[in-house]
Amino acid sequence: MIDNVIFLIVMVAVPVLCFLGSRADAAEQKEKTSKASLKMRRKPHLQTRNNR
Amino acid sequence: MRDLLLIGLFPVLLFYAIKRPFIGLALWLWTSLVPMQTWAFSFATSIRWNLVFALATIFGYLIMKDKPKVSFNGVFILVTFLLFFATLSSFFHQGFDPLVWQGYERFFKAYLFFVFVYLIVDKKMHVEALMWACVLSITATAAKQGFKVLFSGGGHVVYGMSSTFNDNNLSAFATLVCIPLTLILISFYKQKFLVKVALFGAIAISILFVLGSDSRGGFLGLIVLAFFYFINSKNKVPILFGGVVVGAIGISLMDASWFERMNSIADAGEDSSFMGRVTAWKLSVLMAIKSPIWGGGFDAIAFRPTWESLLPYWNMLSFIPTPYPSKGHVAHSIYFQVLGDLGFIAFFIFFAAVLSSYNKFARFSKDKSAPEWIITVSMFCKIAIICFLVAGAALSVAYNEIVLMLMAVAAKIQIIHARHLQQKMEQPPLEKDKFDHARSEQKGSKHRRAKGFPNL
Numbered sequence: 001m002i003d004n005v006i007f008l009i010v011m012v013a014v015p016v017l018c019f020l021g022s023r024a025d026a027a028e029q030k031e032k033t034s035k036a037s038l039k040m041r042r043k044p045h046l047q048t049r050n051n052r
Numbered sequence: 053m054r055d056l057l058l059i060g061l062f063p064v065l066l067f068y069a070i071k072r073p074f075i076g077l078a079l080w081l082w083t084s085l086v087p088m089q090t091w092a093f094s095f096a097t098s099i100r101w102n103l104v105f106a107l108a109t110i111f112g113y114l115i116m117k118d119k120p121k122v123s124f125n126g127v128f129i130l131v132t133f134l135l136f137f138a139t140l141s142s143f144f145h146q147g148f149d150p151l152v153w154q155g156y157e158r159f160f161k162a163y164l165f166f167v168f169v170y171l172i173v174d175k176k177m178h179v180e181a182l183m184w185a186c187v188l189s190i191t192a193t194a195a196k197q198g199f200k201v202l203f204s205g206g207g208h209v210v211y212g213m214s215s216t217f218n219d220n221n222l223s224a225f226a227t228l229v230c231i232p233l234t235l236i237l238i239s240f241y242k243q244k245f246l247v248k249v250a251l252f253g254a255i256a257i258s259i260l261f262v263l264g265s266d267s268r269g270g271f272l273g274l275i276v277l278a279f280f281y282f283i284n285s286k287n288k289v290p291i292l293f294g295g296v297v298v299g300a301i302g303i304s305l306m307d308a309s310w311f312e313r314m315n316s317i318a319d320a321g322e323d324s325s326f327m328g329r330v331t332a333w334k335l336s337v338l339m340a341i342k343s344p345i346w347g348g349g350f351d352a353i354a355f356r357p358t359w360e361s362l363l364p365y366w367n368m369l370s371f372i373p374t375p376y377p378s379k380g381h382v383a384h385s386i387y388f389q390v391l392g393d394l395g396f397i398a399f400f401i402f403f404a405a406v407l408s409s410y411n412k413f414a415r416f417s418k419d420k421s422a423p424e425w426i427i428t429v430s431m432f433c434k435i436a437i438i439c440f441l442v443a444g445a446a447l448s449v450a451y452n453e454i455v456l457m458l459m460a461v462a463a464k465i466q467i468i469h470a471r472h473l474q475q476k477m478e479q480p481p482l483e484k485d486k487f488d489h490a491r492s493e494q495k496g497s498k499h500r501r502a503k504g505f506p507n508l
Contacts, residue, residue, distance in 0.1 A: 002199045007091055010192050011057055014082070017184055018068040018075050024177060025072055029118075 055096035058088065062099065069108035073116055073172050076109030078181035080165060084453050085226070086189040086214045106164070113172060120174035127412075127463040128170055130405035131456065135163050137346070137398035145349025146339075146358050155350025155393070158216075159451045169460035174468065176425045179461060180240055186233045186454065190217075191254050194227040198257035201264030206305035210265040216452060224262045224270030225443045229454055231258055231277060232432040232439065239428045256298045263302040266310060268317050273443030280435045284417075329446055331374045332381035336392030338362040338369065340399070347395035354380040386444035402450065409462035410437045421476075422469050430465060433458055 069076030083102040113119070142156040173179060193213040200208040212218035217226040234255050241247040262270045278295055285291050316323045332353065339348040339362060352358045359380055366376060383389035391399045413434035416422050422430075440455055449455075 002203075003196050006192055006196050006199075007054060010091070010188050011061065013184075013188055014079075015061055015064055015068075017181075017188075018065060018072075018079075021075055021078075021177060021181055022068055022072050025074070028175075028177070 054092040055094040058092050058096040059099075062096075062101075066104065066108055069105050070112040070115075073109050073112035073168075074178040074181050076105055076112050077165075077168055077172050077178075078185040079105040080109050080168075081182060081185040081453055081457065082189045084161070084165065085186065085216065086193050090193060090214060106161075109168060109172075113168065120172065122171060123467060125463050125466060127405050127408050127459050130401050130408065131163065131166055131459060134394075134398055134401050134405065135160070137394050137401065138350075141346040141349050141394045141398070144343075144346045145352060146343065146355075146361075147349040147352030148355040148358075151351045151354065152349040155451075159350070162451055162453050162456045165453050166456040166460045169457055170463060173461065173464045176240075176423075179425075179429055179465075180237070182457060182461070183233045183236050186230045187237060187251070187254065190226045190230040190454075191234055191258055194223065194230075194261040195254055195257045197223075198259075198261035198264070201260050201305065202257070206264060206307055206310070208264060210261065217449075220265040221267040221269055221447055222449060224265040224267035225273070225447055225449055226454065227258045227261050227265075228270055228273045228277060228443050229436050229439050231255055232281070232436040234258070235281070236429055236432045239432075240425070252294075259298050260302050260305070263306060263310075266313055268314060269443045269446040271314055272317070273439050276442045277435060277439050280438055284431055284435065327374055328381070329384040330372065331377050332384045333388045334366075334369050334372060334374060335359055335362055335377060335381055336383045336385075336388035338365050339392040340395055341365070341368070344396045347391070347393050347398065350393050351382060353392055354382055356380055382448045384448055385446055386440070386448070386450040389448045389450045405459055406437065406441070406455070409459045410434060412462040412466050413437065416465055416469060419469070421473065423472060426465055426469055426472075429461070433461060 065079055069079050080102065083105055088099070088101045089097045138156060138159050142152055145152040169182070173182070190213070197208065197210050197213075201210065210220045210223065212220065213223045213226065217223045234251050238248055238251045241251070259274065262274050278299075282288060282291060282295070316326075335353040339353055339358070342348075342362065342365065348358060353362070359377055363376065383392055387399075387403075390402045394402075413430040416426050416430035417434055419427065419430075436454075436458055440449075440458075444450070
């Protein structure tokens with residue numbers, strides 16, 4: 001009984017954690033990419049020109 | 053039924069292992085610490101899960117687009133030197149050939165895992181995945197038996213949990229080292245009440261498992277762990293209360309034989325089990341003296357012709373009184389294991405790597421400039437290394453994935469922290485550059501206006 005319960009907990013936890021980890025990593029990478037592109041867009045000379 | 057579930061999960065896990073190598077690394081560790089044969093018993097065990105996840109991780113790493121930048125530091129170089137000594141030691145061994153190469157294979161697999169932890173781990177999430185792998189393998193397996201200890205009123209006889217940790221002492225050791233790693237996850241999930249409660253429950257059951265294992269080394273390690281956790285924690289009162297409650301429940305479940313066994317720690321000199329260990333330690337020292345550069349090879353003193361060849365030198369260590377050995381021994385200590393197996397140089401290399409890792413964790417756990425997660429990971433990994441050094445003093449567990457993982461994490465944390473500091477340092481000049489650039493633009497516009505050009 002205990003063995004089965006723990007087996008089920010582990011076998012549910014492993015794929016769920018894989019899914020959540022993968023999603024969080026993808027979100028982090030996306031954020032990193034968007035930050036980098038934002039940084040590019042906010043380059044000082046461009047920013048000054050936009051302000052004008 | 054279990055096998056069907058596992059086979060159903062297999063493609064999903066494989067997909068994630070290739071897609072995200074850090075998940076592959078966690079699955080590699082998960083299947084390495086506790087093999088799938090522990091979870092299922094039929095056709096699912098015909099798959100070589102560990103090998104498949106290791107290959108998937110390596111493949112995933114090779115096709116990964118933004119690989120973390122790698123710079124090799126002291127710990128990495130020391131562990132690589134250790135592999136070099138282990139390789140030469142295995143070629144010039146004096147032990148039983150299949151046993152030596154089996155030990156080498158185990159060490160090489162652990163080293164390969166170390167290398168990929170070093171190459172792949174680059175942020176908090178990656179460290180967290182490895183901690184989950186430890187909890188869902190060692191702690192979960194310990195929980196199965198910990199509940200049995202609880203429900204049987206301490207009557208359950210604890211057995212080994214895997215081929216690596218194949219007896220009560222080794223299982224208690226692994227469980228003990230995983231307790232600080234579970235505490236890391238608790239501090240990461242402060243806001244998630246249910247996860248936090250489940251992890252605290254897992255720790256309580258792990259403590260029962262260690263107590264129920266009848267392992268004296270495990271019991272000593274538990275006391276050391278409790279002491280270091282207590283002195284390093286901020287919330288001392290709740291921890292003291294929780295520790296007293298769990299400890300009282302655990303000890304109330306133990307019978308008279310358990311108390312007798314623990315009391316025998318005080319008069320170890322009269323204990324036959326302990327004296328057997330001293331004999332094994334003496335054999336390991338003699339092996340290292342006989343072959344100081346390469347040692348005898350993995351588990352050499354377990355081989356009859358080898359330990360018999362050491363008997364003429366037995367009186368060299370006569371200041372430690374022990375009977376003559378009558379059978380082969382394993383080293384029964386991480387210190388004497390490395391010394392006897394790989395010789396004096398490898399002994400210093402191994403413990404230089406362990407102490408360097410400890411030193412890094414100790415430094416970052418007090419470094420206010422480090423991110424919060426690095427401080428937490430460093431503090432608990434430091435305690436895990438102390439557990440390894442204390443509980444491992446009477447066990448042959450020097451080369452295993454958990455210890456090498458801790459070393460790789462220590463090395464990587466140093467790199468991540470250095471990068472963090474560099475990013476911090478780079479920020480002010482960037483702001484300054486922006487300001488200078490804006491000023492030059494303004495000057496440019498004035499210049500343009502003066503020349504009669506329109507402002508854009």
